[in-house]
Amino acid sequence: MTERHLQPLLHDLVGVVLAPTSALGDRAGQIRPAGVQGVFHADARVLSRAELRVDDREPEAVTHGVDGPHGARFVGLARWLGDPGPDPTVRVERVRRAGPHGIDEELSVISTAAAPVHATVSVELGCDLAPIAVVKSGAGATPLGAKLGRPGELSWTADDITVTVTAEDAQVDADGARATAPRLVWPVALPARGRVTLRWRLRVDDPRAVVAAVTSEPSWSRPEVRADDRRLARLLDRSLDDLRALRLTDTVQRQDVFLGAGVPWFLTLFGRDSLWAARMMLPLGTELAAGTLRVLARRQGSRIDPATGEAPGKILHELRRDEFQLPDEGVRLPPAYFGTVDATMLWVALLHDAWRWGLAADQVEPLLPHLEAALHWLGDHADADGDGLVEYVDTTGHGLANQGWKDSGDSIRFRDGRLAAPPIVLAEVQGYAYQAAMNGADLLDAFGRPGADRWRGYAARLADTFRASFWVDGGADGPRPALALDRDKRPVDSLTSNIGHLLGTGLLSAEEEARVAALLAADSLSGGFGLRTMSTDDAGFSPLSYHCGSVWTHDTAIVLAGLARGGFHRAALGLAEGLLGAAEAFDYRLPELHGGDARDLLGRPVPYPAACRPQAWSAASAVLLLQAGAGLHPDVPNGRVSVRPLAGPEFGALTVRGLRVAGVPVDVHVDHTGQPTVTGLPAGLHLTPTIPAPRPAPAAH
Secondary structure: OOOOOOOOOOOOOEEEEEOOOOEEEEEEEEEOOOOEEEEEEEEEEEEEEEEEEEOOOOOOOEEEEEEOOOOOEEEEEEOOOOOOOOOOOEEEEEEEEEEEOOOEEEEEEEEEOOOEEEEEEEEEHHHOOOEEHHHHHHOOOOOOOOOOOOEEEEEEEOOOEEEEEEEOEEEEEEEHHHHHEEEEEEEEEOOOOOOEEEEEEEOOOOOOOOOOOOOOOOOOOOOOOOOOOOOOHHHHHHHHHHHHHHHEEEHHHHHHHEEEOOOOOOOOOEEHHHHHHHHHHHOOOHHHHHHHHHHHHHHOOOOOOOOEEOOOOOOOOOOOOEEEEEEHHHHEEEOOOOOOOHHHHHHHHHHHHHHHHHHHHHHHHHHHHHHHHHHHHHHHHOOOOOOOOOOOOOOOOOOOOOOOOOOOOOOOOOOOOEEEOEEEEEEEHHHHHHHHHHHHOOOOOOOOOOOOHHHHHHHHHHHHHHHHHHHHHHHHHHEEEOOOEEEOEEOOOOOOOHHHHHHHOOOOOOOOHHHHHHHHOOOOHOOOOEEEEEOOOOOOOOOOOOOOEEHHHHHHHHHHHHHHOOOOOOHHHHHHHHHHHHHHOOOOOOOOOOOOOOOOOOOOOOOOOOOOOOEHHHHHHHHHHHHHHHEEEEEEEEEEEEOOOOEEEEOEEEEEEEOOOOOOEEEEEOOOOOOOEEEOOOEEEEEOOOOOOOOOOOOOO
C-alpha cells in the first residue's frame, strides 16, 4: 500500500516570527522533530529540534504567552527539585525571540527553595534543512550531522545554507551518534532562592535567499483607537505587531518593503496576498503600497512562457528559492510562478487606491509604463477565447488547477457538488477586471497618457457580457451571480462568498448590489464566525474544507467593507461581530482561515488545523475593519473626502487618531448616533456630504 503523506497540523503550535525567520513549537515550548515544528528561514527549515530538559526530564508545562512582538515565554515546573511539599519551588522559564537572521533563547531556572538546588540543563538539537515544500507535504527529512566549531559552537551546512548555534558557557556533545542529535549542556548550582539564566542563539547564512529582512521600523502609522467594542483595539494592536514581523524586502532594491504572505508555508512574496494586504493598509500610509507595487513591477512578465505562466504585463503569483513541489497533489511550481488570474488587476487597483489616498505623483509616474503593460495583458492575454471575459487554465498539468484566490483543486463546484472543468471564468475576477479598466482609465487621464477611452469601452462591454452570462435562477434564494462559468460556459451555480467581491467594483447596478447583499446576509453564508466560503445549502459544503465552507478572515473583511461602504449596515454588522468573536477566540491573532461551523455549535470557531498564523491579509483585515468603522474614503487628486461610518448605534462609538491621508495625520470620531467628525485633513481636501442612510438588503426569496 502506498504511503499517504498528510500535511502537518499546526493549529495548536506556538509561533514567533520576524521575517524571514519564524519558529513553531508546542505549547510547552519544545520544538520536536515532528510535523511542522522547527525554525524556518525563508524557504528552509534550519532547525528541526530544540528540546529542553532538566536532569534529562522535561519540565511540566504550565502556561505560555506573548513576550514582545516577536517572542513567546513558556513557563514550566521542575517539581522533582526544591523543597518537599505540595507547592512547586523550582520553575523553568523559556523565552524564544525571532530575529531577522535566526532566533535567541533564554532559559531561566528560578528557585524559591530554602536549600540550594543542583541540576543539569540541556537542549537537544537537530537540523534537516528540509525545504518548506517537503515539510508541507508531510514527507520526512533526514537529520544532518553537526560540525563542532569554537567552544560552545556547532553548525550544519547544505544547499549553500549554513546554520550556526552558539551557547554561552555550554558543553557541546556532538560526538558519534550525537552528531545528528547534538546536545547543549549546562551544569547549574543555585543558592537558596536563587536563579540562573542560560542563553543560546541560532544564526543563518543564506546567500541564495530571494527575500531579505527589513532593518527599519514600519513606515505606517500606529493609530490610537478608542472603541465601545474593546475587541477592535485589541485586534488592531496584535495585528500591527504581526504585520511588523511579516515585512520583507527583496534582494534587488532593499528599500522596497512588502508583506510576506504567512507563517509557515508562504513567508515570501505572493502577488495576490501582498497586494491585498498593502491595499488594506492604505489608511495608515501609502509607503507599503508603493514598495509592494515596485517589487512586483520589477518582476512583471515580459514574454510568453507556458512553463511559468508568464505573459507580457502579467504580475507574479509567488517567488521561491527553488522549485516548489507537492508530489501527492501533482503540483510542481517554478521558482518564479505567474499562475494567478487576478494579481495583475489587483496591482492596478492598488496603484489607483494608493493614488487616491495621496501617493505622490513622482511615485506614481514611474509606475505608469507598468500600468499600461498590465492593462495590455488584460486586453491581449487574459481572454484566450475572445468571449469578452477573463479566464484561466493550467496548461502544464502540474501548476495550480485554480488560479483565483480560491486556488485549491476542488474549490470550483456546482451546487450539486460536481467539479467544474477548466477553463474557468470566475465571477469576482470579472469585477476586478472591470475595476482595473476603469481605474486604469482614470490614471491615464490624470497623467495625460492616451488610451483611457479604450479601457472604459472594455469595461462597458465586460459589464454587458457579465450580466448576460452570470446571473442565474437561485430557486428559493432568487436570482444571483454564479460562482463561475465552466469550460462550456455553463454557470457554476453554487452560492459562495466570491460574489461579495463584486461589491464596490462598479460591475453591478445598485439593484444588483442589493440582491448580492441579501444573499451574503443569509444565515447559510453568514451564520459562522464570519463569511462562509460556500453556502451550507450547497452539496459541496464542508466546514473544514479549505475553500468550500470554511471562513477566511480576509474574505470576510473585504466583503464586510464593501457592504459597509454600500450602506448595507445590518449585513456588515453581522460579519463584523463574527470576525471580532473569532479574534477573541484566537487571542487576537486571526488565522488565515477557520471552520465554517455555526456560531452556536461550540460558542467559538473551530480551528482549521493547517492555517497560516500569523498571515498578512488576515492581520491587515483589522485595518480594513477599522476603516469600515470610521468610514473614511479620501480622493486626494480630486480634493474630496467622504465619510460613511459603520460605527454608530449598533457598532458603538469609535475614535481613531492617527490615520494618514497624503502623509498627514487625520483623526475621525463617530458618536453613538453615527455622526462623524473628521479633523486634520490636509489643505485642499474637503468633506463631501456622503453619509448614506443604511440600506436594508432585500430579503432572499
